[in-house]
Amino acid sequence: xxxxxxxxANILKGSRIVVALTGAGISAESGIxxxxxxxxLWKKYRAEDLATPFAFQRNPKLVWEWYVxxxxxxxxxxxxxxxxxxxxxEKEGILKAVITQNVDGLHFKAGSxxxxxxxxxxxxxRCVDCNWKTVLNSPPIKIPPICERCxxxxxxxxxxxxxxxxxDALNKAFKLAAQSDLMLVIGTSxxxxxxxxxxxxxxxxxxxxxxxxxxxxPLTLVCHYSLRGxxxxxxxxxxxxxxxxxxxNI
Ligand code: NAD
Ligand code: ZN
Numbered sequence: 001x002x003x004x005x006x007x008x009a010n011i012l013k014g015s016r017i018v019v020a021l022t023g024a025g026i027s028a029e030s031g032i033x034x035x036x037x038x039x040x041l042w043k044k045y046r047a048e049d050l051a052t053p054f055a056f057q058r059n060p061k062l063v064w065e066w067y068v069x070x071x072x073x074x075x076x077x078x079x080x081x082x083x084x085x086x087x088x089x090e091k092e093g094i095l096k097a098v099i100t101q102n103v104d105g106l107h108f109k110a111g112s113x114x115x116x117x118x119x120x121x122x123x124x125x126r127c128v129d130c131n132w133k134t135v136l137n138s139p140p141i142k143i144p145p146i147c148e149r150c151x152x153x154x155x156x157x158x159x160x161x162x163x164x165x166x167x168d169a170l171n172k173a174f175k176l177a178a179q180s181d182l183m184l185v186i187g188t189s190x191x192x193x194x195x196x197x198x199x200x201x202x203x204x205x206x207x208x209x210x211x212x213x214x215x216x217x218p219l220t221l222v223c224h225y226s227l228r229g230x231x232x233x234x235x236x237x238x239x240x241x242x243x244x245x246x247x248x249n250i
Contacts (some may be wrong), residue, residue, distance in 0.1 A: 001227070005234070008210050009226055009241030012094065015182040015208075020086055021198055022100045022107070025187020025213060029232040030077040032070075032104055033079045036189050042066055051160045056128075064143035067122070067156050071139040072120060079110035082186065082231035085239045087111035094242065101188060101195050103158045112207055116169050116176070118195055120158035127152045165194065177201040184232075185211045187231050190219035199223070 011017060024034035034041035035047040042050070045066070049055060056063045079087075084225035097114040097244040098107050099115040103122040107115045125145060126133040129152030133210040159165055177183065190196045199209050199219055211223040212234045220226050227234050 001229075004225060004227060005237050006241050008227070009238050011210075012182060012238070013241060017176075017180045018089075018182045018184070019176050019180045019202075020095060020108075020135050020184040021104060021177075021188055022086075022098060022186045023188025023190075023192075023195075024102060025233045026082050026100075026187075027077065027080075027102055027104050027106055028187065029080040029230055030104075030106060032073055032077050032106075034187075036191075039183045040133065042069060048161060051158075052162055053160055054162075056155055060144040060155070063155075064140070064145075065149075066160065068139040068143060071122060075138065076106045077104065077106060079106045080232040082149060083107055083110035083112070083236045085235040088239065089242075090114060094103075097172075097176055097197065099176065099195075101192060116172050118159070118165055118169050118173060120156070120166070122156055122158060124157040125154045126157040127154055130155070132241055133157060149151075170194070173198055174201060177207075178205050180205075180207045182208045182210065185209055185213075185219055185223060185236075187213060188217070188219075190217040 015151055028034055040047060040168055041202050048240060050063055050066050083106050086095060086098055086107065092113055097116060098112050099116045099118060100107055101119050105121055105123065123136050124133060125136060127147035130147060130150045132149045149153055181203045183199055183202040185199050200222065203209055203222060209223040210229050211219055211226040214228065214230060
């Protein structure tokens with residue numbers, strides 16, 4: 001493992017454009033449950049059955065209860081060493097951007113600036129009728145919240161299953177993926193499209209893929225390097241080698 005970390009650090013040093021693609025796993029060590037895996041259930045519901053436009057239509061209050069539960073967790077969460085290392089790498093000009101599927105805003109909290117939020121942000125809400133948007137700083141008291149402009153229902157401005165991604169964010173992400181000579185694929189199960197196809201774009205353009213995940217994923221087979229372990233532990237170890245002038249090769 002140590003040898004692999006050192007090799008990855010060396011490749012990182014020699015890369016021109018590096019991006020990170022992050023998923024729920026990078027925030028797991030901050031205490032935010034992922035969708036898949038043992039913590040993926042809320043009450044008796046699966047995230048896949050709540051994060052849909054149909055669920056909201058059928059029972060907006062239930063969906064909002066789930067979001068209030070998640071907002072409460074997220075408001076207490078702090079960036080972990082994985083978020084911090086990515087922010088440091090950006091500051092030092094090593095990392096160009098973070099493309100994230102997360103809605104928790106922890107990359108910004110850690111100090112990252114160039115963050116592309118593919119699935120929106122949990123604190124932004126919008127009216128289903130007139131599209132008026134506003135940003136919350138704590139979970140709403142009364143649910144579902146009502147639009148101040150037209151009295152319509154407000155919903156979280158996040159991308160649900162069966163919905164398309166914000167075009168602007170998606171365009172930027174595809175462009176970055178094509179340009180990158182290295183993509184760090186961190187804590188994503190690699191099954192949610194179109195985010196899961198971004199690493200393939202990088203690879204098809206000749207870029208290197210480095211996966212950091214506690215478990216195998218469908219992307220493991222296409223990644224050049226797969227580092228098994230927690231993002232909050234692996235990234236600081238890579239960073240340590242990055243900072244060494246001779247990379248420990250004396
Ligand atoms: P996912 O829940 O499908 O998968 C999480 C992945 O992270 C798994 O592959 C798991 O093995 C890995 N993982 C768990 N702990 C890890 C750790 N400490 N270090 C490294 N890897 C770890 O998540 P996904 O692929 O992001 O897709 C699910 C969707 O859920 C996304 O669209 C996202 O918007 C949403 N989501 C977001 C948050 C958040 O904002 N924090 C939380 C849950 C779900
Ligand atoms: Zn409205």
